[in-house]
Amino acid sequence: MKPAVLTGEYFMTGDVACAEGALAAGCRFFGGYPITPATEIAERMAIRLSHVDGCFIQMEDEIGAMASVLGASWGGMKSMTATSGPGFSLMMENIGLGICTETPCVVVNVQRGGPSTGLPTHGAQGDMMQARWGSHGHYEIIALAPSSPQEIFYLTITAFNLSEKYRLPVLIMTDEIIGHMSEKVIIPEAKSIKTVSRPKPKGRKDRFKPFAPGPNGVAPMPAAGEGYNLHITGLTHDEKGYPVMTVEAQTEMMARITEKIQRNLDDIIRTDSYLLEDAEIAVVSYGISARTSIAAVAEARKLGIKAGLLRLVTIWPFPEDQIRKLADRVKGFVTVEINLGQIHREVERCAGGKVPIFLVGHPGGTIIHPDSVVKMLMEAF
Amino acid sequence: METFNVYASRLITKKEYFSPGHRACQGCAEALAVRMVAKALGQNVIVSSATGCMEIVSSPLPFTNWRVPWIHVAFENTSAVASGVEAGTKALIRKGKLPDKGTVFLGMGGDGATADIGLQSLSGAFERGHNFLYVCYDNEAYMNTGIQRSSSTPFGAATTTSPAGKLTPGQITWKKNMAEIAVAHNIPYVATSCSSYPFDLIQKVKKAARINGPAYIHVLSVCPTGWRVPPNKAIWIGRLAVETGVFPLYEVENGKYRITVDVPELRPVLDYLKPQGRFRHLTPELVDEIQERVTHEYNKLKAKTAL
Numbered sequence: 001m002k003p004a005v006l007t008g009e010y011f012m013t014g015d016v017a018c019a020e021g022a023l024a025a026g027c028r029f030f031g032g033y034p035i036t037p038a039t040e041i042a043e044r045m046a047i048r049l050s051h052v053d054g055c056f057i058q059m060e061d062e063i064g065a066m067a068s069v070l071g072a073s074w075g076g077m078k079s080m081t082a083t084s085g086p087g088f089s090l091m092m093e094n095i096g097l098g099i100c101t102e103t104p105c106v107v108v109n110v111q112r113g114g115p116s117t118g119l120p121t122h123g124a125q126g127d128m129m130q131a132r133w134g135s136h137g138h139y140e141i142i143a144l145a146p147s148s149p150q151e152i153f154y155l156t157i158t159a160f161n162l163s164e165k166y167r168l169p170v171l172i173m174t175d176e177i178i179g180h181m182s183e184k185v186i187i188p189e190a191k192s193i194k195t196v197s198r199p200k201p202k203g204r205k206d207r208f209k210p211f212a213p214g215p216n217g218v219a220p221m222p223a224a225g226e227g228y229n230l231h232i233t234g235l236t237h238d239e240k241g242y243p244v245m246t247v248e249a250q251t252e253m254m255a256r257i258t259e260k261i262q263r264n265l266d267d268i269i270r271t272d273s274y275l276l277e278d279a280e281i282a283v284v285s286y287g288i289s290a291r292t293s294i295a296a297v298a299e300a301r302k303l304g305i306k307a308g309l310l311r312l313v314t315i316w317p318f319p320e321d322q323i324r325k326l327a328d329r330v331k332g333f334v335t336v337e338i339n340l341g342q343i344h345r346e347v348e349r350c351a352g353g354k355v356p357i358f359l360v361g362h363p364g365g366t367i368i369h370p371d372s373v374v375k376m377l378m379e380a381f
Numbered sequence: 382m383e384t385f386n387v388y389a390s391r392l393i394t395k396k397e398y399f400s401p402g403h404r405a406c407q408g409c410a411e412a413l414a415v416r417m418v419a420k421a422l423g424q425n426v427i428v429s430s431a432t433g434c435m436e437i438v439s440s441p442l443p444f445t446n447w448r449v450p451w452i453h454v455a456f457e458n459t460s461a462v463a464s465g466v467e468a469g470t471k472a473l474i475r476k477g478k479l480p481d482k483g484t485v486f487l488g489m490g491g492d493g494a495t496a497d498i499g500l501q502s503l504s505g506a507f508e509r510g511h512n513f514l515y516v517c518y519d520n521e522a523y524m525n526t527g528i529q530r531s532s533s534t535p536f537g538a539a540t541t542t543s544p545a546g547k548l549t550p551g552q553i554t555w556k557k558n559m560a561e562i563a564v565a566h567n568i569p570y571v572a573t574s575c576s577s578y579p580f581d582l583i584q585k586v587k588k589a590a591r592i593n594g595p596a597y598i599h600v601l602s603v604c605p606t607g608w609r610v611p612p613n614k615a616i617w618i619g620r621l622a623v624e625t626g627v628f629p630l631y632e633v634e635n636g637k638y639r640i641t642v643d644v645p646e647l648r649p650v651l652d653y654l655k656p657q658g659r660f661r662h663l664t665p666e667l668v669d670e671i672q673e674r675v676t677h678e679y680n681k682l683k684a685k686t687a688l
Contacts, residue, residue, distance in 0.1 A: 034523040034529040058529065062498075086432075
C-alpha cells in the first residue's frame with residue numbers, strides 16, 4: 001500500500017504523472033471508460049485509488065463516466081475522469097450540466113487526431129475550440145495545457161485547486177504525445193503541495209442558499225447528506241437552486257457562472273515565456289507544440305531573428321490582455337499548434353489587425369518539427 | 382445441430398469473405414468467429430462494425446480484408462447505423478430503385494460495444510424490429526485498448542481496471558447476460574455460440590439470416606492475449622467453456638429454448654479456470670462460488686428448455 005503522494009524521482013509517462021498529480025491534489029474518485037490514449041490514466045487510478053481508500057468505477061460509456069464524476073462531487077469527493085476525442089464529445093452534455101450546477105471536477109482530454117475515430121494512437125491539438133464551446137449554451141470554462149509529464153503532474157493539482165475554488169469542471173487539454181511520453185518527474189513532499197478544497201457553508205442550515213455567491217463570486221458547497229437542503233438541477237435556477245424559467249433568472253444565473261471566472265482572470269490565467277522581453281516576433285503556442293517552439297525560437301535567435309515564445313498554460317479563459325499588450329510592441333505573431341488554426345483565431349482576434357499573424361499548423365498525427373517554425377519565422381518576416 | 386459426417390468440413394464454403402492477411406493476434410478465436418460468420422452469410426451482406434479489435438485488425442491498409450460492403454461507425458451506434466442501412470435499403474426497394482436481393486444487414490461489435498456503450502442503440506433496434514442480425518463477439522473485456530474490464534467480464538477475472546491483488550479478487554461483478562437481455566425484447570431469434578464449434582455457429586448464423594426481424598447471436602470468442610492462455614489453446618479453452626457449463630450453447634426461437642450442444646455431464650468449472658492466467662489468483666473459495674453460480678445458471682437454462 002503506497003501513500004497518496006509518491007514523493008521521489010521517477011521516469012514516468014504523462015498519463016501516469018497525471019494520475020499521480022490527481023492523487024496528490026486529493027482526488028479520491030475516478031469514473032472512467034477505456035479510450036486510447038487516455039486509458040493508462042484509468043489503469044493507474046484503478047490500482048492507486050485502492051491504496052488510498054478511494055473509489056475507481058469503470059462506467060458503461062463516457063456519458064456515464066462524466067455523470068458519475070458530477071455525482072461523486074456532490075457526494076463530497078474530489079473527482080475526475082480522463083478521455084480522448086470521441087469520449088470528450090460524449091461528455092459534452094454532462095460538462096454543461098457541471099457548469100450549470102457549478103460542480104467542481106476535473107476532466108482530462110488526452111487529444112488524438114480527429115474528427116470521429118480519427119487517429120487513436122497519434123497526437124493532435126484539435127479539440128481546443130470544443131473545450132471552449134463544446135457544450136451548448138453560453139458559459140465560461142477553465143482549460144489548462146501542460147507541456148511535459150512533470151508539468152501535467154503540477155497542472156493536475158492546479159486544475160483541482162481551481163475547480164474547487166471556482167466550482168466548475170476544469171479541463172486539462174493534453175495530447176497523446178505527452179500522455180505516452182516518458183520523462184523525469186519529480187514528486188515533491190506531501191506537505192509542500194498546496195491543495196484547495198471547496199468552501200463549506202456556515203450558519204443556519206434552513207436559510208442556506210447553495211448558489212448564493214460568496215465574496216469571490218462563488219457559493220460555498222455542502223455535500224449531499226450534510227444536513228443542507230439541496231436541490232440541484234440543470235434547469236435555469238435561482239440562488240436556492242429551484243428552477244425559475246424567467247428571463248430575469250436566466251440573466252442572474254448566467255452572470256453567476258460567467259462573472260466568477262471573468263472577475264478572477266489574474267488568478268486563473270497562467271502563461272510562461274522564453275526570450276520574449278526583447279522579441280520582435282512573438283511565437284504563441286501551448287502543450288507539446290510549445291516544446292517545439294522553444295527549439296525553434298533558440299534556432300531563430302542563432303540566425304539573427306529576434307523571436308520569443310509566449311507559452312499559454314491557461315488556454316481558457318483566453319489570455320487576451322497578454323496578446324493585446326504584445327500586439328502593441330511586436331512586428332507580428334506566429335501561432336504553433338497541431339490543428340489547422342484554432343487558438344490562431346483567438347490570437348488574431350486579440351491582435352486586432354495591428355500586426356500580421358501566421359499559422360504553423362498541422363492536421364494531426366505528429367508533432368510539429370521545429371524546422372517548420374524556423375522556416376515560417378524566416379519567410380514571413 | 383444437424384448431424385455431420387467426417388467430411389463435414391467440406392460442406393463449408395471455401396470462399397473467404399473475411400480474407401486472410403488481417404492483423405489479429407496469434408490464436409485469435411474472435412477473428413475465427415468473424416470468418417465463420419462471413420462464410421455463413423456469403424456475398425450478399427452489408428456489415429456495420431463498431432470500433433474494437435475486429436475493426437482495427439481488419440480495416441487499415443494494407444491489411445483490409447473485408448470482401449463485402451463494410452462500414453465502420455463509432456463505438457456506441459452500430460445497431461443504429463445498421464437500422465438506417467436496413468430502413469434505407471427497404472425504402473429504395475419499395476420505390477423500385479433497388480432490386481430485392483434478400484440482403485442481410487449485419488451489425489457486429491465486441492462485448493464493450495454491445496453490452497456497455499452500445500446497449501441502448503441495440504435495444505432500440507430490437508424494439509423497432511429491423512430485419513437485421515446482430516452478432517456480439519464476446520472476448521470478455523476491452524482488448525483493443527489493452528484488457529480493461531467490461532460488463533461482460535466474468536467474476537474473478539483480472540484485467541487492468543479490475544486488477545487482482547490483496548484488496549480485490551479481480552472483477553467483482555457477474556457477467557452480464559446479453560442473450561437473456563435480447564430474449565427479453567421478444568425478438569424472433571436469439572442464440573449463443575462459440576468459434577470452437579464452427580458448425581453450430583454457421584448453422585445459427587444461417588438460420589438467423591433467414592428469419593424476418595431482429596436476430597441476436599452472442600459468440601464467446603477466446604482471446605489468448607487477454608485471457609493469458611497460449612495461442613494454440615484457444616479452441617480448447619472455448620470447448621472447456623461449453624463443457625463446464627460456463628457458456629452453454631443454446632438458441633431461443635420465438636421464445637422456445639433449445640440447447641444445441643448438449644453436455645450430458647458438466648465438467649468442474651476449475652478445468653476451465655485453471656489454464657487461464659486471468660484466473661490464476663483465485664482462491665478455492667472463489668472457485669466454489671463460481672461453480673455454484675455456474676451450476677445455478679445452467680439449471681435455470683435447463684428448466685427453460687423444458688418449458
